[in-house]
Amino acid sequence: MPIWLTEAVGTPDQSTALQMAVRLVVAFLCGCTIAGIYRWVRPSDKIMPTFPATLVLLAILCAMLPLVIGQNVAWAFGLVGALSIVRFRTVVEDTHDITFVIFAVLVGMAVGADRLIVAIVGMAVTGIAAFLVRPRQGSENGFAGDARLSIRLGIGRDPETMLGSVFERLLSKVELTSGGTSKQGASLDLNYRVRLLPDAKPTDLINQLNLIEGVQSVELRQGR
Template sequence: MPEWLTSTDIIDPSVPPQTLAVRLLVSLAFGLCVSGIYRISHGRHHGNPAALGTTLVLLSVLIAMVSMTIGNSVARAFSLVGALSIVRFRTVVDDTRDTAFVILSVIVGMASGAGLLLLPVVGLPIVGVTAVALSRWPWRGKGNNGAGHCRLTIRLALGRDPAQTLEHVLQRSLANVGLVEVATARQGAALDLTYVGQLLPQSSLTQFVSELNQVEGVMGVELHLN
């Protein structure tokens, strides 16, 4: 290897390039496993499971690269914290289980980058079996008359109070409902209100949407099950 390359801090001389490549490939394999577990357990019920699935794979490899970049250098660790602190994530997470899979991808990537391959080898099967088992648990029933997680977008005419106009209808059919996004529509003449919640077992999708459409001021309704 050229002397100018090994004389700098670009590569830790104690870790051969072959080892770096193997760790990155292993982190890729573990990331694919995390993505597969996500898809099998509950990702298939999401509207766009490929988005988070791809993120989980790439995140595992990126975290492995970060771990190898830091190595045993405290200065690099603090520099990296400062560099990454400028990143802001404002995406609304509809399902808190998505956060658990992101953390899992970070862990396996970090373990791969540090060379602690036994940890994900032992941990992934345990987490995978647990996630799949919990996804099949009775509390996760879903359907037209099931308690499925949903995302509801209502277009409301400007000047209406959403709390007074919609609250009584939402509470009859949804549990744990919360407003997560507000946007203007029709050049400011209306508001698009996005709610997330859990459809109650006795609720009907068609009846729920019909009731919302009958509310004065409602201009449109979109309901998606996760």
């Protein structure tokens, strides 16, 4: 690392308050960059409002770890034990989001460990890769790939007879994934994995299913 850069931020064990502040500010800027890349490559309708801010804070907090632990192995194990009581309250459903969490963690640790070149190069390479392999945007009907369709019918109805014509007109794929009863056996709940035809709209599917006598509720969700 260049001497001027080392003098500016110091080493994890021998940093002044100013050098620590500089290190954390750099981590903050790196976190903002990661959050910006995340917003750039992710569809806007799939971004949780708090997630970009989480990425920024993760980068800063991880940069603090080497400053706190230094070369003390005992402190490192103690910190791991203390953090083990923390549990995520929100399930990250998309693996693409998980990769950005790891991205922020690694960059933050690199900055805190005085590996600024690693952080910068890593952000550049990972950012370019994230853009090149970004998921495809939604199709014209608003749904890309498979969707989850949940239908509640009155008991004693034949789903294939009732729903078959609508499925044929609007869906290119229909796969029953699960079923059950509700309302003390008075209703039949069916869950499908479906794919809309290119010219079909989600609202058309929901409206036409709701018009069928015996259909009590319809729910269509993006994803598997």
